[in-house]
Amino acid sequence: MxxxxxxxxxxxxxxxxxxxxxxETFPGEIGAYSQVGxxxxxxxxxxxxxAGAFRLRSHTVLYWGNSIGxxxxxxxxxxxREQNELGASISVGSGSIIEHHTxxxxxxxxxxxxxxxxxxxxxxxxxxxxxVTLTNARYPKAPDAKEQLKGPLIKTYAKLGANTTVLPGxxxxxxxLVGAGSVVTKDVPDYAVxxxxxxxxxxxxxxxxxxxxxxxxNQ
Ligand SMILES: CC(C)(COP(=O)(O)OP(=O)(O)OC[C@H]1O[C@@H](n2cnc3c(N)ncnc32)[C@H](O)[C@@H]1OP(=O)(O)O)[C@@H](O)C(=O)NCCC(=O)NCCS
Numbered sequence: 001m002x003x004x005x006x007x008x009x010x011x012x013x014x015x016x017x018x019x020x021x022x023x024e025t026f027p028g029e030i031g032a033y034s035q036v037g038x039x040x041x042x043x044x045x046x047x048x049x050x051a052g053a054f055r056l057r058s059h060t061v062l063y064w065g066n067s068i069g070x071x072x073x074x075x076x077x078x079x080x081r082e083q084n085e086l087g088a089s090i091s092v093g094s095g096s097i098i099e100h101h102t103x104x105x106x107x108x109x110x111x112x113x114x115x116x117x118x119x120x121x122x123x124x125x126x127x128x129x130x131x132v133t134l135t136n137a138r139y140p141k142a143p144d145a146k147e148q149l150k151g152p153l154i155k156t157y158a159k160l161g162a163n164t165t166v167l168p169g170x171x172x173x174x175x176x177l178v179g180a181g182s183v184v185t186k187d188v189p190d191y192a193v194x195x196x197x198x199x200x201x202x203x204x205x206x207x208x209x210x211x212x213x214x215x216x217x218n219q
Contacts, residue, residue, distance in 0.1 A: 057076045134152045152167075157174055
């Protein structure tokens with residue numbers, strides 16, 4: 001079924017092959033100067049599947065072939081490339097970029113100015129602070145760089161402080177907390193608090209002031 005959006009701004013553009021609903025009609029808001037179905041590849045499955053209500057704020061550019069859970073929202077000037085699997089209740093902050101072939105779980109919060117490259121996996125309930133940069137090419141522009149791309153894995157409830165940089169293929173453990181400005185070069189264990197460049201473990205989140213709440217989340 002083709003989408004009948006309740007609030008599509010007159011300056012927004014939706015490719016006629018791109019936008020589909022799963023199930024019944026629901027409210028969808030597409031803000032001024034936004035585009036849905038950009039770069040469409042008609043030889044692939046071009047559709048953007050919205051599973052429920054969503055809100056794309058002005059100047060959001062959403063490419064073709066994305067699967068998007070309920071209650072999705074973007075800030076302003078967000079770019080999302082093709083063929084991503086995005087869960088329910090995800091929020092993508094202004095100026096953030098999600099490249100193609102990522103998997104992002106339910107309730108993930110992505111702050112402003114965040115960069116998420118191809119093949120990144122972010123599990124449910126993770127939180128990425130402002131200007132977090134994830135990377136996927138260990139040797140940029142190497143002859144086989146494109147074949148070697150390896151996105152980071154951010155596990156459930158992990159939190160990345162502002163301006164964190166995560167190197168290709170690195171895993172950030174469940175509930176781990178990465179301090180502002182860290183450069184994470186190696187896998188981070190579950191529950192670790194990591195700071196610095198290169199990132200080093202300085203604590204365990206279960207020792208922090210809000211430890212009791214962390215335990216509650218685990219139950
Ligand atoms: C990592 C963090 C949680 C540590 O907080 P804490 O447990 O209260 O730790 P402390 O402030 O007592 O610092 C412990 C040590 O780590 C150092 N440190 C703390 N944060 C650091 C960071 N981001 N980078 C480098 N070193 C850091 C401190 O200087 C201190 O070093 P010292 O023992 O030599 O004096 C916190 O500093 C942090 O960076 N939080 C993320 C903030 C953020 O980005 N929020 C986003 C919302 S906008």
